[in-house]
Amino acid sequence: MNNKKQAVTIKGTKEGLTFIIDESCSFDHVLIELEQKLSSSLVEKEHPMIKVNVYVGNRYVSQEMKDQIINIVRSKKNLIINDVISDVMTKKEARKIQQDLDVTTITRMIRSGQVIHVKGDLLLIGDVNPGGRITATGNIYVLGKLTGIAHAGVEGNRQAVIAAAYMNPTQLRIADFMSRAPDFETEGLFMECAYIDNKEEKIIIDRLQRLSNIRPNMNSIERRMSNG
Known part of the structure; x- marks a missing residue:
């Protein structure tokens, strides 16, 4: 059921693009859909050097998970990763x-x-x-x-x-x-x-x-x- 859900929503802002990740989808599904959407002509036609913020909601993402998201975004030459934002704080932050x-x-x-x-x-x-x-x-x-x-x-x-x-x-x-x-x-x-x-x-x-x-x-x- 989750596999039919849209895991990644891309919205344009004045600062660039915001990728909203559905927190209920599996992380593997998120990575697959993110790769697919960034490979589409929709993103390729955007202006060069676009800043991207990734909002993961109430999902804890480890540094390894962040790196996976960042690497996919950076694979597109015209996209610059700005931040990966989570509503879940670490124990150190808490x-x-x-x-x-x-x-x-x-x-x-x-x-x-x-x-x-x-x-x-x-x-x-x-x-x-x-x-x-x-x-x-x-x-x-x-x-x-x-x-x-x-x-x-x-x-x-x-x-x-x-x-x-x-x-x-x-x-x-x-x-x-x-x-x-x-x-x-x-x-x-x-x-x-x-x-x-x-x-x-x-x-x-x-x-x-x-x-x-x-x-x-x-x-x-x-x-x-x-x-x-």
Whole structure:
């Protein structure tokens, strides 16, 4: 029954061609039909140097399977393989996403010379003293005094925020943006947050209650801090 099904659908886009693979068909059937369709005059008459994306849907494809698809596409001189896209993620990809979503809770004081780094969000229940440093790939929440250094979104996440119960840092960094203490018009205020303002192209310090407007997709920890 599957052998009568169309395993490969070819659609034209502005960027080139998209090959949509039926995930219910056997992989052998997919390869045979792909070879047949690419050997047809329909494809041969296309303009030279066409980019091709192959969408395999909810089908896991190993590197060997990808190579088989790529080799068939590349056998046509006028076709350039751009990407093989699958909705199924690898264990490595899933672990990285999980790490980025995780919230690491640490209960301690960060003293001068101490450095804490976590994957995902950091919830610190304690103070960060001058000379202390905390970094995270996600957001940073300090339920205490932030008078040291904090760096959120260290891998380039410009949507990350830094929130503190008492904000008077030596230095703040979010992704590749940096703001030092002299930039702040305060000697330390309660319940504030720092974020990147895309229009101003700089780090802004604001009342924590504004987080829901600044980052409407904020998670439950940010919401609880904003609401006290």
